[in-house]
Amino acid sequence: MSLNIQRNDQVEVISGADRGKRGRVLRVFPDESRILIEHVRVVKKNVRPNPQKNIKGGVAEQEAPVHVSNVLLVCPSCGPTRVGHKVEGDTKVRVCKKCGAELTATRKSKRK
Ligand SMILES: [Zn+2]
Secondary structure (H helix, E strand, O other): OOOOOOOOOOOEEOOOOOOOOOOEEEEEEOOOOOEEOOOOOEEEEOOOOEEHHOEEEEEEEHHHHEEEEEEEEEEEOOEEEOEEEEOOOOOOEEEEOOOEEHHHHOOOOOOO
């Protein structure tokens, strides 16, 4: 099963410590139903210095994956919304469940 959320989507977090935050989807992990969202669920990681890779030690910040059930896709006209589907010809498009607007992906994928 594929996810309703795709890379570069704008999503809003609806539960957890980051509730209400919006961000762009950086990565999708379909097998785990998790996504990585820019500036959301940022965790601090202690980094050991590695002079060979020119890495200074200290604390680095990094996003942690969020389960898709904790986010809603943001519709440009009504805000956070559930996603529906509509079949047009032989393509399936995502639609906003509130206003019915098509939520087109930023980049079309030919894979099914
Ligand atoms: Zn809408």
